Amino acid sequence: MSYRIREMAIKARAASLRLAQASTAKKDAALRAMGQNLLAYQDAIIEANKIDVQNAKEKGLKEVMIERLTLNPSRIAGMAEGLRQIATLPDPIGEVIDGWKRPNGLEIRRVRTPLGVIGIIYESRPNVTADAAGLCLKSGNSCILRGGSEAIQSNTSITDALVEVLDGEDIPKDCIQLIPYIDREAARELMNLNGLVDVLIPRGGEGLIRSVIENASVPVIETGTGNCHTFIDASADLDMAAEIVINAKCQRPSVCNAMETMLVHEIIADEFLPQVAPMLINKGVEIRGCPRTREILPNASVAIEEDWATEYNALILAVKVVDDIGQAVEHINRYGTKHSEAIVSNDFTSAKRFTDEVDAACVYVNASTRFTDGHEFGFGAEIGISNQKLHARGPMGLRELTTHKYIIYGDGHIRT
Amino acid sequence: MSYRIREMAIKARAASLRLAQASTAKKDAALRAMGQNLLAYQDAIIEANKIDVQNAKEKGLKEVMIERLTLNPSRIAGMAEGLRQIATLPDPIGEVIDGWKRPNGLEIRRVRTPLGVIGIIYESRPNVTADAAGLCLKSGNSCILRGGSEAIQSNTSITDALVEVLDGEDIPKDCIQLIPYIDREAARELMNLNGLVDVLIPRGGEGLIRSVIENASVPVIETGTGNCHTFIDASADLDMAAEIVINAKCQRPSVCNAMETMLVHEIIADEFLPQVAPMLINKGVEIRGCPRTREILPNASVAIEEDWATEYNALILAVKVVDDIGQAVEHINRYGTKHSEAIVSNDFTSAKRFTDEVDAACVYVNASTRFTDGHEFGFGAEIGISNQKLHARGPMGLRELTTHKYIIYGDGHIRT
Secondary structure: OOOOHHHHHHHHHHHHHHHOOOOHHHHHHHHHHHHHHHHHOHHHHHHHHHHHHHHHHHOOOOHHHHHHHOOOHHHHHHHHHHHHHHHHOOOOOOOEEEEEEOOOOOEEEEEEEEOOEEEEEEOOOOHHHHHHHHHHHHOOOEEEEEOOHHHHHHHHHHHHHHHHOOHHHOOOHHHEEEOOOOOHHHHHHHOOOEOOEOEEEEEOOHHHHHHHHHHOOOOEOOEOOOOEEEEEOOOOOHHHHHHHHHHHHHOOOOOOOOEEEEEEEHHHHHHHHHHHHHHHHHOOOEEEEOHHHHHHOOOOEEOOHHHHOOOOOOOEEEEEEEOOHHHHHHHHHHHOOOOEEEEEOOOHHHHHHHHHHOOOOEEEEEEOHHHOOOOOOOOOOOOEEEOOOOOOOEEEOOHHHEEEEEEEEEEEEOOO | OOOOHHHHHHHHHHHHHHHOOOOHHHHHHHHHHHHHHHHHOHHHHHHHHHHHHHHHHHOOOOHHHHHHHOOOHHHHHHHHHHHHHHHHOOOOOOOEEEEEEOOOOOEEEEEEEEOOEEEEEEOOOOHHHHHHHHHHHHOOOEEEEEOOHHHHHHHHHHHHHHHHOOHHHOOOHHHEEEOOOOOHHHHHHHOOOEOOEOEEEEEOOHHHHHHHHHHOOOOEOOEOOOOEEEEEOOOOOHHHHHHHHHHHHHOOOOOOOOEEEEEEEHHHHHHHHHHHHHHHHHOOOEEEEOHHHHHHOOOOEEOOHHHHOOOOOOOEEEEEEEOOHHHHHHHHHHHOOOOEEEEEOOOHHHHHHHHHHOOOOEEEEEEOHHHOOOOOOOOOOOOEEEOOOOOOOEEEOOHHHEEEEEEEEEEEEOOO
């Protein structure tokens, strides 16, 4: 089979050069029209979605996957509302990030510009199609969307509705394209179009992300895995600690900013563990403890080495009693995924040491790791959470979908 | 053969966590001591270098490569001086980039931190060893250096001199390591140590850079290729244009920010080309022209399609007469490598359009593309020039060797 991914990317790049020049007003009008058109095509989108859901059932997909795949009027209204909200956000493009004058008189400005062409590789949830297209458009980028095969009908129908309005809004229609092929070769081609595609953002499970990192020569922003810790320091307010722990573990256990391991200072372990354990168990949490934890909580399961490195994404919590903050920091820097880490403490030196020494995108003092999120950070939107260090680290909003160019003014300057 | 690259990286990562906490004063003292020790070991370094040079001659390496490889007291003094200069630069680590308070009272700060472990893969020039080690140390990063096989004795000797002083300065010695193996498998292993190595920076020719991009799963900052243009607009001051063109082409033709193609507006082509051509020819430049150029300069060689896409790095200049600025921008966005592009113009609208629409790291008005350089930009140092859009674009100084972490303060905040 012969693919046309390169042709798609060439068109996307041409469109991106035009889109980079589009005014904020035009982009916002297009976003609102896109949302409007999703509502207008609601019936067609739901019909297409039914085919995907039927196929998924026949293939025996898990119930939770089918639930994520399924669209209804309320979810489509949510997508439309998402696009309208993106239209209300400030436009990052054109910001003068900084600027200065050199001793020789050269004037240098650093101006925020779109990245160009962004490839989004994602799984199951069809709402990512509208969401990613909207964020890319607002930030002046063309996107090439590669959804999961299980959602191909839904994604095609959504993309058709989005693209239909672009011409009328004077936005190049090639700035939103969905790859219509469902096999892996198409994705592989996308991942290696250096010079045409500026960045890939995978959104989905660990397997998807790993596959993109291993197969892509185009730069990738790694999102996802969060093996997050909360350390309860000797000086912690234990009621506060219990509330934070319950929130970080139980409020939404399936997401990357949920806590997976709790570390407890030995000085307060005897008091804190019996206090928090019943609250966790009451919420359905299985506790897997180190030997010292199990001395205090004899009913806890045994935590093995593997537990310290596991992102459960479920109601399971590994618990370890540590000698001191040094051991807590060491454990986190060894097993963590550099995502979100918290200390509950009332000691200034401990709080400072923890935030200084823990190597992670987001380091919290006296707050739940669940706040690692573009909306909670005030970015107004989120394309994902990066846990790599290059380009974007932590929640990624519109700003993280941009780069800069240097614009330099001279009056005949030559280098000597 | 079994390699120990992973063990090196594990040590480098442990050292990076300590180095991240080192004070500016300590890092600067170490940099000065490193420079001092290069001078102390000058004779040993030159002895080691002689072996490399001898081997290179026996292998029949090109004269220019041998010239780059050769060390002498003045070059070693230059390396030492480079390290002393890095010690005088402001420390980027710890800068509060921005910060805000959320409506719920959460306080968010974004603080500049080191990247962690940087792999530098480079060719021939042994001075890169000292330079890269110094820049990484100042920015709080461990480095794993992988120089070319032709410089292995020199690089080893330089690294030994650098590392020797670290312990005494209370800087972890594993923060500077040179890979002692000269075959390709060692480099390949380094390129795929995701989670241990945070970024790879290749420095060298196009083949080296391409190989790193294709073989690495660790994120890469692409440096290098510059197919740079200068567009002489209808409104240009032609004397200024000639000066800029001569400078951009001839001042140092072998580097990435030198001009490779000149685009000339048709309105002034009849006047400008006969004015500038003798000046170029006088400097030894071969002109390869489009048909319209050759009507005006009948002695010019013929430019073929390939010329527009070629980075000559030599005294050759492709010349094309264009209808208007639109055609110039289109040509640049088609054939350029998004590095450095210039317009010579006295027309406000043209200058604005050019800087808006040309997609490149550095876009100049009335200045030579030769200014794309960390020192010329005022960064005080340069690890390379990025022509990718992710993380760093354009000249890379110390700031570009950093990332950030978010530090978030709450008082028991939980997400609802």
